[in-house]
Structure formats: structure tokens, C-alpha cells
Amino acid sequence: MQAKTIFPIAAFATGFVALSVAPFWADRADLRLLMEGLSYLALAQMWNLLAGYTGLVSVGQQAFVGLGGYLFFALAMFAGLPVIPGLIGAAVLTALIALPTGWIAFRLNGAYFAIGTWVIAEVFRLFAAQIGSLGGGSGISLPVTVARSLGEGREAREMTMYYIAFVIGAVSVGAVWALLRSRWGLALTAIRDSEIAAETVGVDTRRVKFLIYILTAGFTGLTGAFIFLQKLRITPDAAFSVNDWTAFVIFIVVIGGVGTIEGPIIGTILFFALRQVAADWGTWYLMLMGAIAIAVMLVDKRGLWGALRSRLGLSAFVTERRL
Amino acid sequence: MTRLLETQGLTAHYGDFQALFGIDMTIDAGETVAIIGSNGAGKSTFLRALTGLRPTAGQSVQFDGQSIAGLPAYRIHKLGLAMVPEGRRLFPSLTVEENLLIGAAGGRKGPWSLKSIYDLFPDLVAKKHNPGTALSGGQQQMVAIGRALMSNPKLVLCDEISLGLAPKIIKDIYQAVPQIRANGTSVLVVEQDVGQALAVATRVYCFMEGRVSLTGTPASLTRSQIAQAYFGLTEEAH
Numbered sequence: 001m002q003a004k005t006i007f008p009i010a011a012f013a014t015g016f017v018a019l020s021v022a023p024f025w026a027d028r029a030d031l032r033l034l035m036e037g038l039s040y041l042a043l044a045q046m047w048n049l050l051a052g053y054t055g056l057v058s059v060g061q062q063a064f065v066g067l068g069g070y071l072f073f074a075l076a077m078f079a080g081l082p083v084i085p086g087l088i089g090a091a092v093l094t095a096l097i098a099l100p101t102g103w104i105a106f107r108l109n110g111a112y113f114a115i116g117t118w119v120i121a122e123v124f125r126l127f128a129a130q131i132g133s134l135g136g137g138s139g140i141s142l143p144v145t146v147a148r149s150l151g152e153g154r155e156a157r158e159m160t161m162y163y164i165a166f167v168i169g170a171v172s173v174g175a176v177w178a179l180l181r182s183r184w185g186l187a188l189t190a191i192r193d194s195e196i197a198a199e200t201v202g203v204d205t206r207r208v209k210f211l212i213y214i215l216t217a218g219f220t221g222l223t224g225a226f227i228f229l230q231k232l233r234i235t236p237d238a239a240f241s242v243n244d245w246t247a248f249v250i251f252i253v254v255i256g257g258v259g260t261i262e263g264p265i266i267g268t269i270l271f272f273a274l275r276q277v278a279a280d281w282g283t284w285y286l287m288l289m290g291a292i293a294i295a296v297m298l299v300d301k302r303g304l305w306g307a308l309r310s311r312l313g314l315s316a317f318v319t320e321r322r323l
Numbered sequence: 324m325t326r327l328l329e330t331q332g333l334t335a336h337y338g339d340f341q342a343l344f345g346i347d348m349t350i351d352a353g354e355t356v357a358i359i360g361s362n363g364a365g366k367s368t369f370l371r372a373l374t375g376l377r378p379t380a381g382q383s384v385q386f387d388g389q390s391i392a393g394l395p396a397y398r399i400h401k402l403g404l405a406m407v408p409e410g411r412r413l414f415p416s417l418t419v420e421e422n423l424l425i426g427a428a429g430g431r432k433g434p435w436s437l438k439s440i441y442d443l444f445p446d447l448v449a450k451k452h453n454p455g456t457a458l459s460g461g462q463q464q465m466v467a468i469g470r471a472l473m474s475n476p477k478l479v480l481c482d483e484i485s486l487g488l489a490p491k492i493i494k495d496i497y498q499a500v501p502q503i504r505a506n507g508t509s510v511l512v513v514e515q516d517v518g519q520a521l522a523v524a525t526r527v528y529c530f531m532e533g534r535v536s537l538t539g540t541p542a543s544l545t546r547s548q549i550a551q552a553y554f555g556l557t558e559e560a561h
Contacts, residue, residue, distance in 0.1 A: 183428075186417065186421055186424060186425045186428070187425065187428065189414065189416050189417055189421075190414045190417065190425050192416070193414040193415055193416055193417070194412055194414065196376070196408075196412070197408060197412035197413075197414065198414075198425075199375075199376065199396040199397065200374065200376065200396065200400075200406050200408050200412065201400070201405075201425055201426050201428070201470055201471070201474070202396070202397050202400030202401060202405070202426070202428055202429040202474055203397060203425070203428055204395075204397040205397070206395070
């Protein structure tokens, strides 16, 4: 192996190991930040898989974050499911609900698809506000017993929570990597490179795109369920926020590098570093973020990782397929 | 001879612009047919209509005994109609071998495999782990042809495979055509180079402004007939 591969792999591996033992070195505030970061990493990997590989630019991923959150609350409160089965159940149900929404959204192309996904998310938000048993427009808190079931004492609970976040973040990266190395990866990479050419060589692009849409919806739902388990409270506006769950995620992927596995990782680190430094600046912080995103697109629209890779030949997640 | 492909009165539009005005064409199994014609004559549009990249629903397109009009591109591909697109359109993030493998995604059985493609184009063996686009133009064209053949098609459509290549390379590539036919794959080539088309084809169609202006075997056509059908020159213009 060459230095160009070893250095990035070593960096990502160090990060992975450090995160896997984070509860032993990080304090409570850091741990909370890491959990949020891992959640955003998962959202970014999913949005990147959808937009970066299949070209489906969705601005409605908050639909699935919110659905995952609400379904988890419903499963925990009304069906009495324990936390882990509740999270998984919320993910599966979100994916099932994505079948009919995808069927609608896939009638639309390009910009219409983007707007369509947003409209669908808004419909879910309005719908959530109508469900009285889940608090309607003002939202609802998770019963204390659910949080208590995570462990004896605050420390144990936070440890459990952290490891759920760690698994979600790590699996989001691992799953995308495995997918790209499979037969599917060949089709996905081909569609990313040129959709027309992929169709010409017999790839059923519609089917591939639909399945990726469903898969990312499910995993986004899982992440959403975890996010609101951590927050312990859900409201329609927070659950279906286009800013929090789509705009920031797009920012992460764009600055990191769209269409790569490493891009969302780097983007998440940059996003949180920027937020730690500049979040107190209020509106200026948001304007700075917008300016950075525009600058990245003007200078090199492949994002930070895309630019580094093409200039230095770096690569960490080798996706050469073995069929 | 079994009839492989038959279109009757095929039309195609881009918005208000009509590109094809009723194309009748037949191709029998084992033939090599060439379509010649100038830029904008509708050659590429015709291939796109055959392969499902342009809408043909409700029209008459028969392939291997069934109607393929209006079918999605991947289903037509699966039935054994593959295309080498104009400009090659290789996938830059895939290696040469992966570019070939993706052609086999439809899962059709037949004589073509990685091994037989490498036998046909030995130049590619040393390059199989290179990115598809880090090759010379001729080698890229070989990958594009190989990728189409990997689906074991009954008929392969080659769109301007000589475009932008040196004459010697063009000759090398066209040397593959008889071998392709020997493996039971019929070939339809679209060519601007009339000499090349007449040399390789058993039958020629000339397109002009979206219509078939001339058809026949290379032996039966005269230079002036072809010039007239190609450029639309009339006798008075001489």
C-alpha cells in the first residue's frame, strides 16, 4: 500500500478507535456533542448515498427523521416496546411508509422531485400536529420510564445512549461502503458517473434508485428515532425541521465532498468545528456557513475531500469491487 | 434467415422538432447493416429509439419476434439489443474490467465473457485495472464495444465507433466486426465514413433529414447514387 492510502486510513482508523472508547475519555458535554455528531454523520451518509450516487436531490429527508422520531415515541408509549426494538421498529415502519411516498415522489424529476419531497415532509409535519394522543402541535415528552430502562444511573444511561449513537454512525459508514463494494455498487457508481450510459448498458436505474430511496428512508428514520430518544421530547416543528435535518446535512455533504464515503465524515467534522467556534455569533454564523458552502461550490464543487483526492490521489475507503 | 429487427414508419420527436419521419428497416440474423448519412440525418436518434432511450410507445418496432416499442431501456437490453453509444460513455470511476462487468448485469448467457472479450481485444488485458478513461481513444472504444458484447446481445448497435480515431485504429476496431458476427451477434453500425461502411456491411441504409433516402447492398450502389442520397444533391446541381 502507498502512503496516499495509508495516511487517510490511519487517520480514519484512529478516529474510529477514539470514538469507540469515547465514554472513557470524554466528559458529559463532549459525549453529547459526539452523539449529535454521529447522528449527523449518519444523516449525511444517507443523503449522500441518495443524492451523491443516484442523483436524487431530496430536500425532504426531515420527513423520515420526523417519522422515525414520532414512530419511536408511539411504539414506546402505546405498544410498550423496549428502546432497541422500538428504534428498529421505527426504522422499519419509516421504510414502509416511504414506499407510497416514493411512489408519488418518483413521478417527479429533478427540481420537481426536490420540491415534491419537501412538500411530502410538510404534509407529515401538519399530520403529526393533528394527532392528539402524541401531543398535537405542542408535542410530547418521552415517559421517564423509557429513559430509565436504558440503565441504572445517569452514567450508565449515557454510556448506553452513546453506544447506540456510535453503532448508528459506524453502521452508516460501513453499510454504504459494503453496498458500494457489492454488485449494487457497480450500478450505483455507473449511475453517478452517467445515468444515460447506465441505462444504455442495461441498468434498471429506476429500480436501483427506488430501493436506495427506501433504504436511506429507513436508516434516516432510525437516526431520527435516536435523535428524539436523546432529546426526550418531540414536537412537529422540531421533528420535521427542514433546516436541522436537511439544510445542515446538505451543507455537510457539499463541503465534505458529494459522491464519496469520506466526504460526509470530513464535512461532519468541519460542521461541528465551525459550530463550536462560531455558533455564538448568531446570524453571522449562518451567513458564514452559507458563504463557505458557496465558496466550496465555486472553487471546487467536489468538496474538500474531492479536491484533496484528485490533487493528492488520497483514498481511504477503497471500493474496488470483487465479484 | 430469421428476421431480427423490423421497424415500420418509425417516427421520433424532440419537442416540436421531428427528427424521424417514418423509418422502415429490417435486419436479419447474421447481417451487418450500416447506416450512413450526414450530421443531423437522424441516425443516432434512430438508435436511441430502438434502445428505448427515446419514447416509441404505440409504434411498430419488432425485435426477435416481439414488440419492443415503449419498453424501458433495461428490458430491451435484456432481450438482447445492446448499444455502443456515441462518444463511448465509459464510467470514469470504474476500472476497465468493471466497465465490462457492468455490461453483463442483465445476466444473458452466451459466448461473450471477460475471457472472450480479452481474446477479441488483447490490448485491454494489461489495462484491466486502469480507470476506464485512462486509456487511448481506441482502447476506450474497445472497452465500450466489449461492454455491449458482455450482455451477449443478438444485435449490437455501434454508434460512430470511428469518431475521432486515427485511421489505423479504426481499421483495428473494424477487424473485430467479423469475429463478432462469427459469434452469432448481428451488427448495426452507424458511420459517417462511407468507405468504411461499404467495406464492412452486407446492406446499407442512407438517412437524410429523418428519412431513408437509399438502401441496398454495397455492390449494387453507385458512388453518385450514394452522394445524392447522402447530400441530397440533385442532377441539376452537377
